[in-house]
Amino acid sequence: MRIVVCGAGYAGVTLAKRLEDGLREAEVVLVDREPSHLIQHELHRVIRNPGLADVIRLPLESLFDRVKVREMEVESIDRDERVVRCADDEIDYDYAAVCLGAETNYYDLPGVEEFSVPLKRLEHAERIRERVTDGSRVVVGGAGLSGVQVAGELAAMDRDLSITLLEQFDAVAPNFPANFQAAVTEELETRGVDVRTETTVERATEGAIETADGERTPYEAFVWTGGIRGPAAFGGERPPVRSDLRLDSRTFVAGDAARVVDDDGEAVPASAQAAIREARVVARSLVALAGRGNDGFGPRPERFTFDSPGWLVSVGDGAVAQVGPTILRGRAALALKASVGAGYLSSIGAVRNAVDLVNEEVGD
Known part of the structure; x- marks a missing residue:
């Protein structure tokens, strides 16, 4: 039996690790266009600290013992034929999981x-850093968590920057x-x-930048974190x-690639x-289904x-955390x-990187 995991982000790596541990007989194939797993939630910090790149970039081969890693870009998934199609190859599957994230x-x-730079890859953080010089006016479009982190990181740089964070909704961190x-807004404004x-x-x-109300905001650097689309x-x-x-029945999806509604009928945030x-x-x-062989039926x-x-x-x-109703700063x-x-x-075996x-x- 072959299970193909498409994408090596949080969902793909977590899934591949669990399948490696839980399915001793199945062939697990992990396909991604990059040879490394990127700790995306720390990517903004590379703007200010380029040396952190080596901590948050984990070679895929170092994370697995039995998972077969294929460095290819997934172009499509043919669910009728049960084939993952890449530019120069295609991989048949018994089961597949699409974990390609969002763009x-x-x-x-x-x-x-x-004219903007997004923040999805290490080269994006490098481009942002290159565009920001002493006295630069920087505009960040989109005040979701990614935009908040970019704006906060830029504000911590010792470059006398003017930083403007634009959001179409009535508050930062919408939803x-x-x-x-309120706590995030206060941290930013402080x-x-x-x-x-x-x-x-x-x-x-x-x-x-020109806005719908007719305002014009000049910039030397423009970062766009204003939304996501599918792969x-x-x-x-x-x-x-x-x-x-x-x-x-044979193809699952996890992560930002899909719009998930959970068992309570609630939309799940990306x-x-x-x-x-x-x-x-x-x-x-998948572990339960794979235990039934290739008949396509199971629990x-x-x-x-x-x-x-x-x-x-x-x-x-700094940081803002919410645990239940309590706000920590x-x-x-x-x-x-x-x-x-x-x-x-630690859960994916990168203990040295965790330390x-x-x-x-938190070190001083």
Whole structure:
């Protein structure tokens, strides 16, 4: 039996590790265009600290004993033929899991893709750093968690920057609890970030952002974190998936590649936390199904319920955490963030990186 995992982000690596441990007889193949797993939630820190790249970039071959790693870009998944198609090869599967994550969505806004830098890969962090010089005016489009972290990291740089964070909704960190939003806003403003909510980007030109209310904001560097779309293998779409996380009887999906509705009927936010927990559910379902052989029948897949214990976001050298109704800031939030990150790294076997990350996060 062959199980193909498409994508080596949080969901894909977590799933492949669980399958390696739980299925001794099955062939598990992990396909990704990159040879490394990137700790995405720490990527913003590479803008200020390029040396951190070696801590958050993990060679895939170092994480697995039996999983076969194939460095190829997934172009499509033929679910009728049960084939993963790549540029120069195709891989048959008995079961597959699509964990390709999401790409940056520019919403066809004129000039935004052309003039901005997203933050999805290490080279993006490097480009942002190169564009930011002493006295630069920087605009960050989108105040979700990624945009908040970019703005906070830029504000912590010793370069006398003017940083403007634009958000079309009425608060930063939209869709999160109000007390979390308020704490994040205060952390940003304390660091000198100009937070502008209810401000919709309409277009970008070389050197300025134009908003729907007619305002024009000049910039030397423009970072866009304003939304996500599905992977190219799904034609840029994020298909809706119910709580069994199935596209069909042989194909599962986990992470940001799909729009998941959990077993309580609630939309699941696109986040590392959700991706990891979805992958664990898919792993248990696949282990149970694989135990029945290739007949395509088996126990009903486990259903996913997302009940978040809380949320974390970095803001420069600080952080905001929500645990239940309680908001943590300062050293307590940083310590919690470090422990969560280290816990994930340890779970995929990267103990040395976990130690290094904790030292970077809370060490003086």
